[in-house]
Amino acid sequence: MPLRIATWNVNSLRQRIDHLARFAKDHEPDVICLQEIKMTTESFPAEALAEIGYPHAQVHGQKGYNGVAIISRRRFTKPDRRVWCGRDDCRHVAVNVGGVELHNFYVPAGGDIPDPERNDKFAHKLQFLTEMAKWARKDKLAERKAVLVGDLNVAPLENDVWNHKRLRRNVGHTPVEAEHMAKLWAAGGLIDAPRHFIPEPEQLFTWWGYRFPQAFAKNYGWRLDHVLVTEALRKSMKKLTIARETRTWEKPSDHVPVVLDLK
Template identity: 40%
Template sequence: MKIMSWNINSVRLRAPIVLKVMEEWQPDIMCLQETKCPDEAFPFKAFKDSGYEHIHINGMKAYNGLVIFSKFPFEDAQIHTRVGKDDCRHCHVRVKGIDIHNLYIPAGGDEPDTSVNEKFKHKLDFVEEMTQFLPENYTKDDKVVILGDFNIAPHEHDVWSSKQLKKVISHTGIEREMIETMRETLNFTDTARHFVPMDEKSYSWWSYRNKDWKKSNRGRRLDHIWVSEPLKSGLQAYDVFLDARNWVKPSDHAPIMVELEG
């Protein structure tokens, strides 16, 4: 089973490249974040015509939003609110006995101080709530995938310069500590670092402001796919599809994908 995650930054604007990724890399399940599309305006037909009959959406106009496309039927599909906000940042489905949670964790604004930056507080509260949610709803024996745009780069080589970014939101000490605590709740495996050694650079996002993004390679690994213990032994591959970051009207994120047995 191939499971993909991608912050698409508008599903309607970038539907052509989503369809291109579907055709070229054939994920069985594709989870998008930042779809920026209300449910009533979602372009279902194009994706169903491409073989993705099963679609779970949680969208709103102009901001946030999630979708999960699947070639397999859903055994369950839910939408969750976080931190008391109905802002389309968490949904999940069950496919072939695996619960797949699609997250779009808040970016957090610019100032890493909760006393003056409500957006940063919202981000930390979201992660804290997820840290409570996971062990309340699952055990380490359950088959669970947590993925999406976490807006946090937890390790030194998940950013182009840990020293220069240590006080920049997405790589601050508190964010890195909290996202690791969340991962450790059910001993999830960070699939990227399962395949890519900790001392090697690995990114999934490059700013639009950097026109020659590939040459400078000032990236961050903000997008993640975690799997629970029962799925770890079935991990076969992890990929970041850099080509998609170079297409016409790209997202600033590249798609990431894991392949599991079964």
């Protein structure tokens, strides 16, 4: 049975639940993985989401910060959520939908200084990515039908940012972060699904920041949101969509959804 999976950092579900409903109506994903819901598990609007067609939810929420969730039209099994780096800051949930193991992550942004000795936030980010790679290898993720999605806060390739030379020393696009991403891909036997459909050197972005109001109009973007699949699903990848139109909506998230169709 076909499966359409979407990932989206909504940057506050409470503020953008109407955007989520509009996106769901336009694109009809079977499963939506959300990051930065910024609410507790107890305050998650399960009834409202059921009304727009998503009665099943796995939530790992936190008041005001972080938080991830998976909402689904279909029943799922094996709900899970893990604590990373010894901090229960609500950055992971997982389910199994239609025989596909689905992991939803929100990796720490890492602050502004790309030096783990001077910046605890950057050290946390690198530790988080290291733990993800160790988990993928130890759990033999590569041997299963698995999809790993989320805001991983790394633009690993040259054309994943609007200006590589200018930004290669900026957190999110440094060589050390790209190396950590490569180790994760290798450990999990993971395929970069967006680049499977849209290979370099074509630019590919999912995030346009708020600091510069004309960022989206001038296409000063980054690719921070990822969809990674194991080798067992390579031949099942049918289509990829970047829902750029959501960035033009009133009071948008700075991220846009990424949608993968599996056949």
